[in-house]
Amino acid sequence: MPISPKLSFLPPEEYGAGMSVHEVRFDSIRATAIPFKSSYFVVQPGCQSPVDTHSVHEIWMLAQGEGELIYDGESSPLLPLDFIYLEPPKKHEVRNTGAEPLIIFSIWWK
Amino acid sequence: MPISPKLSFLPPEEYGAGMSVHEVRFDSIRATAIPFKSSYFVVQPGCQSPVDTHSVHEIWMLAQGEGELIYDGESSPLLPLDFIYLEPPKKHEVRNTGAEPLIIFSIWWK
Numbered sequence: 001m002p003i004s005p006k007l008s009f010l011p012p013e014e015y016g017a018g019m020s021v022h023e024v025r026f027d028s029i030r031a032t033a034i035p036f037k038s039s040y041f042v043v044q045p046g047c048q049s050p051v052d053t054h055s056v057h058e059i060w061m062l063a064q065g066e067g068e069l070i071y072d073g074e075s076s077p078l079l080p081l082d083f084i085y086l087e088p089p090k091k092h093e094v095r096n097t098g099a100e101p102l103i104i105f106s107i108w109w110k
Numbered sequence: 111m112p113i114s115p116k117l118s119f120l121p122p123e124e125y126g127a128g129m130s131v132h133e134v135r136f137d138s139i140r141a142t143a144i145p146f147k148s149s150y151f152v153v154q155p156g157c158q159s160p161v162d163t164h165s166v167h168e169i170w171m172l173a174q175g176e177g178e179l180i181y182d183g184e185s186s187p188l189l190p191l192d193f194i195y196l197e198p199p200k201k202h203e204v205r206n207t208g209a210e211p212l213i214i215f216s217i218w219w220k
Contacts, residue, residue, distance in 0.1 A: 035146060038171075071115050083150075105171050
C-alpha cells in the first residue's frame with residue numbers, strides 16, 4: 001500500500017478567539033532533512049495576529065482573504081498570491097481587513 | 111524609505127493554455143542564503159499540469175480550488191490547506207476538477 005503524500009499537522013495553537021496556527025508535521029518524511037519549518041495560520045475577520053519578532057527568517061504566502069501587514073512600523077495591504085519576506089528581528093503582525101478568514105502559509109528557517 | 115517586504119516573480123512560464131508557473135524572485139533578500147526555491151502555479155478549470163519528475167524534493171500547498179493529484183500512479187483528491195510532499199523522483203501531476211482556478215504554492219529543495 002503506497003504511503004500517502006499528504007502531510008498532517010500538529011494540534012492547532014490558538015491565539016485568543018481570532019487566530020489559530022497549524023504547524024506542519026514533517027516526521028512522515030524520512031528521505032531528507034527538511035531545511036525549513038512550515039505552517040498555515042488563520043485570522044478571523046476583524047481580528048489580528050499578535051506582534052511577532054524572532055531570529056529566524058520567514059516568508060508568508062497569502063492563500064485567501066485580505067489583510068493589512070504592519071512590518072517594521074510600516075503598513076501595507078495584503079492580497080492573495082502576495083509573498084512576503086520577514087527579515088529578523090523586524091516586528092510584524094497582520095490584521096484581517098476582509099469578510100472571510102485570512103489564510104497565510106508560512107515557511108521559516110535559520 | 112523602507113524596503114518593501116513584498117517579493118516579486120519571474121516572468122510566468124506557460125504550459126499550454128491551461129497552466130502558468132510563477133517563480134518567486136529571492137534576489138531582493140540579501141541577508142541570508144535561502145535553502146529552497148518557491149513558486150505558485152495556476153491550473154485552469156478542466157486543465158492539468160504536465161507529468162513532472164525531478165531529483166529535488168518538493169512540497170505543494172493548496173491555496174485555492176479543487177484538484178485530483180496523480181502521484182506515483184495513485185489518485186487522491188486535493189482541497190485547500192492540503193500540504194503534499196512529493197518524493198523524488200516520483201511522477202506527479204494535478205488536474206483541476208473544480209470550477210475556479212486551482213492555485214498551488216510550491217517549495218523545492220535539494
